[in-house]
Amino acid sequence: MRSLCSILSLVLCGGVLHGEMAQAGAALSADQFDRYTQGRTLFYGFDGVPYGVERYLPNRRVxxxxxxxxxxxxEWYPQANQICFIYDEIGAPQCWEFSISDKGLIAQFEGDPEATELYEADELGEEMLCLGPKIGV
Incomplete structure (x- = not known):
């Protein structure tokens, strides 16, 4: 019975987030997000198709x-219950509310249920590819 309760609590809480319980559907704190992502390369999907990939580096760099x-x-920074990203070539911050599900991260744009929702996709069997700068006229 005790093991059934332990398994049930893992399912209901969305699993262990690197030693800390994360409640399913609850927004991740900056610390939880950092522990889950740092050092990883995650592929994201949208409506059943690959959408993008992000590599998470130390010091909140991406x-x-x-x-x-x-x-x-x-780089990313916390703002209220969202994680905001600012990129070198895109001036406006892109803010997302991250939560965890039994399949991985869920990212809701600006925490708006009507906006874009990305999910952590299964491994696509490919590496993150970054081509060099465009050369020529």
Whole structure:
């Protein structure tokens, strides 16, 4: 019975987030987000198709690509219950509310249920590709 309760609590809480319980559907704190992502490269999907990939580096640095070989360097910071990203070539912050599900991260743009929702996709069997700068006229 005790093991059934333990398993049930893991399912109801969305699993262990690197040693800390995360409640399913609850917005991740900056610390929880950092522990989950740092050192990883995560692929994201939208409506059943690959959407993009992001590499999470130390000191809240990131590299994002729409899977087109064009990569954006940036950083993230917490703002209220959202994680905001600012990229070198995109001036406006992009803020997302992250939560965890039994399948991984869920990212809701600006925490708006009517806006874009990305989800952590299964491994696509490919590496993050960043092409060099465009050369020529």
């Amino acid at each position: 590299i994002w690509s729409f899977l087109d070989g064009q990569c954006q360097n940036g």
